[in-house]
Each structure stands twice: as structure tokens, then as C-alpha cells.
Amino acid sequence: MHRSLYDQLTPSQRKAVFHIDGPMLVLAGPGSGKTRVITHRIASLIDSGIRPQNICAITFTNKAADEMRQRVTALGCTAGSHISTFHSLCVRILRQYAAKAQVKNSFSIYDTADQRKCIKQAVKDCELETSNFPPARMLNAISALKNNLIDVETFNVQADDFFSKRLVRIYQRYQGILTEHNAMDFDDLLMKAAFLLERHPKVCEELSRRFRFLLVDEYQDTNHSQYRITRALVSAHNNICVTGDPDQSIYRWRGADIRNILAFEKDWPDAKVVRLEENFRSAANILEAADKLISFNQNRRQKRLIPTRGLGPDIMVNVFEDEAAEAESVVEQIKRLREAEDVQLNEIAVFYRINAQSRALEEAFIKANMPYQIVRGVEFYNRKEIRDLIAYLKILVNPDDEIALLRIINTPARGIGKTTIERIAGYGASHPISFFDALKRIENIESLSKNPKAKVEQFVRMIEKFRKRSTGRVASLTESIFAESGLEKSLKDAGFEGESALENVSELINSAAQYDKSAESPSLVDYLQQISLFSDVDVYDPSSGRVALMTLHSAKGLEFENVFIVGTEDGLLPHERSYDDEDEMEEERRLLFVGMTRAKNALCISCTRYRTIRGQQLRTMPSQFIYELAIEPQPAEEQSTDDSKIADNELPHYRAGQVVIHKSFGPGVVKNFVDMGQNSVVTVRFNKGQEKSLMVKFARLTKMPGH
DNA sequence: CATAGCCGCCTTTTT
């Protein structure tokens, strides 16, 4: 089958594909055909007689897993190899060995929003102030501990300073709450799976024998618990093949440990190392620039980036007035590409550092009626109506899921208010029962009057009724719950506001129907656990014929003819939060490197002079990375002819007292002017109150005549 | 008990 494709592989790719036994490290640069290598490798394993179910490939995202499955099937191989993310794999393992892992297999998976609620409760239960122990930071700290497989007991022994001792208590309580709710967060999935494998040699051996060949993609972004899981899974055979690129490691903040890939040869001393250094994707000048940039990283293994293509158009580096002008220009350029060069819209992408930047772009795309698609993972499942409906489903599977229960007990409003809930919770706390069990014993709660009791009874009856039906198809169950819970009515009553919500719900029901059709053994538990991990309904669809807008992080693994990277400014890229940490600064540089190397043909990098961040307009400076690229930034082409055009070589002079108007700040009075030729600075006291020093060549001030 | 409106914290990136 894929024999015919053998000739398409380069010598190094062949080494990575056909050398089968033992540990292997594939150091694959951007655009080196890594995906092809992995799929061919799986195909060649199957070809040489390995049964598909003995192969396990681990990808970074669900999307990547899907694609890989499709590609392997397309090569003519029988399906059946296990291809998934670490998290999905762990869910599967934990459910299979639930008893040994000491979990119930009906567990809920808590996302960030659920986690926040639990950590707040935990801090409160510890009688600490959330102002001194901010939930977000506590979660980060706990996440870091879990990623390093430090459980409460271990941390308790280590904790010796004031903060750590408090953190131990919060950590312990947080885990307690999760256990009471029969829930796990993302980090728990990994940690519990790792502990299961390490503490139960038989389980470890069983799985290691089942997955005789393990492949881990994006190995540079694995964290410590994933590393330990990997070690355990290959302990019986060491048939491990990892692929990755240290220069594309961009998930440090999430616990990714670049040392995993850097130390691979130490961990597996007989490892074979294959380097894929040829790049088949990008024009030579793009690679040259990317290489120049990444060379500024100190903590790095030297690596070559060998172009196989010729020069493309010059890389553009543009400076704009503000994010609106930047976005408009992007749209204008896309129009030109489309009309003059006949580029398809799905061959174009715009990357940015933070999600909030998508707004300005979106506005410009809408204004120009240009089809676009925002690629953002969690969006869909974050919508209120979706979360509500899913909460109903979760309760059926896992009645202990208090987060879900509290979410829906009065959604839509059914007369069960705050006081009632508090009294029930009080009863639940003084008896060793869960919140849901307290609901069932509502009769015994003396502090409640007749009316609320009846309401609660009605609610419990409804849930029990739903539960009886929860063994059938997920889609029809979801649909009937939507109708019978009153959610549908409340959305319909909301008028036009509820319209898009209704559409979203039908999208959810569609996805459930899809699941019913395609799952190996469909069940509600399985569906819920899957969608908790697969939060990607909005995932990028290249066939949609729209321009893709996404963060630089989401851009990993993709490629486009034309790439725009916007907001390349100090404070944004590198993000200001990385300033005081050299490692993080290097990661920011890698982020830009990843973005640049997505481009096949043309690359346009831009920054602005002013940017509105959280409602505040700030003066911004080009990113230091732009200077490292050593490409002279071009002042933006004039987009408008309305206001007084200023030629760069004849900048105006100002004198104190002169009244001027600024595009965004409005009118003001010049306080000072320093003549430095092209770099002249004017200080203006604006009527709104603020005083600003502006570069004359950027500021585009209009002089008020007569002053 | 429900709702509207206000305050404060927030978001850098995601499985």
C-alpha cells in the first residue's frame, strides 16, 4: 500500500519511518514532514505484522488525533490503533482500572470554571481570605504540584514556609471537594493515571504489553506527569518513538518541561536520533528570518533549518496607528491577495498573542464582509445554555456533582432560591450525605416551609425521571431534557436574545447524534467525559473557505500560504508577564518562531503605535523581536486621505501653546516640543486631562488653524 | 424569591 509512497520520503524520513524497534527520538523542525513520518510509521508497523491495537499514538490535541486517524486510514491500514491525547488515554485507563485507581468510573471532569468554584470554596473552608489567597494563583500552584506528581501527602512533608503550609491545607480541601463531587480536574486525570501505573506493576505491565509500540508527538510540550506515564507505558519493551522540536515548545506555563525532549537520550541511552532538518513548507527567506530570530535564544540546541524552496515575497513588517488601522490593513491586503493573486481565503491566517485581540480584527472583517473563522477551543462549551444543558446530563450520571447540581437546581427559575439552597446545604453538612441526597430527604429538613419543599420534590422527581431514560441514545435524551426541563421554554421566551442560544443547543444535539453514531460503545458517561476533553466544536475547518483567526498557540501544527502576525509589540509579544523571566522571554520568542514558520509563501508582521488594552489606550513600542529579525519596519501606507497627511521627511514643528487635535485623544495644547529631526517629540496636555509625549512622526496631530 | 444594576477583578497562552 504505502510502499509506493516510500519513494516520496527523504533518507532521514525513511530512517524515522522504517527503523522500528527500540527508542527513537525524531527531532523534527517546522515543515519537515513530521506528520507524514508518524502516519507512515504507524502504517509501516502494521505492514510488518503488528496488530493495530498494539499501537498507541499520543497527540497534543484531539484535532491532531482525528487527523492522524484519518491519514492512517487513508494509507489503507485497518483502523484500530489507539490514537488520542494523553488526557483521553488517561480517562480510558482510569475507567478500565477504576477500582485500582480508587475512582468511580462515573466521574465528572471539571474544567477551569468548575475548578474556580471549587478552589474558592476550598479557600473559604480553610477560613482564609480569597484576597490573600487568590483563587487563580492557588489553582496555578496546585496545578504545578499535580503536574509534578506531588500529591497532598507528599507536599505536606515538604511544606515548610508560611505560604506552603497554607497551600497544603487549601490543596487538601480542594482535593476533598473534588472527591466529594466524584470529579477530577485535567491535572488529576494525568496524576491519577501516573500513580495507577507506578503503584500497580501488574496494570503497568498489562498496558505496556498491550501498547507494544508507543508514539508521542509534540514531545517538547509534555509535562512531568506525562513523562512518567510515558515511561511506565513503555517499561516492558522500550519501543518508544517521540517526535518534537525544542524550538517549538510553547506550553511551559502549563507545566511543559522542555527537558523531557532535551534529556531523551539520557533517559533512553540506546536511543536512535533522527533529525529532520529540511523544510518543505516555507519560502527560503521566511526560514532565514525565523532562524535569525530563534538564534537569539541562549538556552537552545543548535539546529539547522534547511530550505528546499526558493525565495518568496519579502517579509513585510508594518507599523500602524492603532489596532483598528492594523486590522483594516490586514483585510485590505487579503482583498488584494484574493483579487490580484487569486489566493483562496482558507490559505490565509491571522495570528495574535491574546484572544482579546480578535475583537478589532473581527470588526474589520465584518465591516468588509470578509468571511472569517475564529479558531478558539473552549468557546462553544463555555456558553451558558450549553453548560446548563450539559449540567443536567452530568447530574444523571454523577449525582454527587454539586457544581452541576447547583447550576441547574434553579435554572430555569423554579422557585428554589438562595435561602432554600443554603438550608439544604446546612442539612447536608450536618449529616454525612451529599447535596443530592439531602434533596431527596427534603421532608426531614425542618427549617424549610411547605412551598419550597414541594418545589424541591418536584425537581427531584424530574431528575429521577430523566435518569430512568439515561441509558438510551444521548441525542434524544438531550433533546427531551432540553424540552422538559423548561430550558427550551425559557430561551424561547427570551425572544431574539435566545435565538442564537437555541441554535447552539441544536448544534449540541447534532454533535450528540454524531457521537451516538460513531462511538464504539456509546454511553452518556463516555459522551460527557469525551466532550469535557474535546472542547473544540469551533475547531478550525480548512474547507470552510474562510480566513482563519487564531492565537499563536493554536497555530501550532498548521500551515498557510499567507500569514499575518499582528500586535508584535513590547508587552504583548513578548507579553509583559514574561519580562522578568529569561526562560519565559525565550518562550515568547519561540511563539513568534512558531507563528512565522506556519507561512508557506508570504509573511506579514505588524505592530501599532497605540493599542487599547482593557479599555485603556496605551502607547506601544515595536517588539524587540522585530529588531532581532533585522527587517526595517515600514511605516504603514496611508490608508486615508482625509486628515492632514504628513510626509515623513518634512515633519512639522510645534511651539508651546499651539492647539492641536489627536485622532483618539481629541484636542489639547502643546506644552513642549523637542526637535530631533525624524525623532522629534511633542508633549501635549489634552483637554481630557492626560498629558502625553508623542513621537511627531507617529502621532499624526492636526494643527488648529489660527493658533 | 427574582431581577436589575453595580462593583471588582480580570485573561496570556489550553488539554
Add this chain to the structure above:
DNA sequence: GGCGGCTATG
């Protein structure tokens, strides 16, 4: 510029 949580009001 937005959301969650809190408060005042009907």
C-alpha cells in the same frame, strides 16, 4: 470592556 458575584428593590 466583560463576566461573576453581590446588593438593593419589587
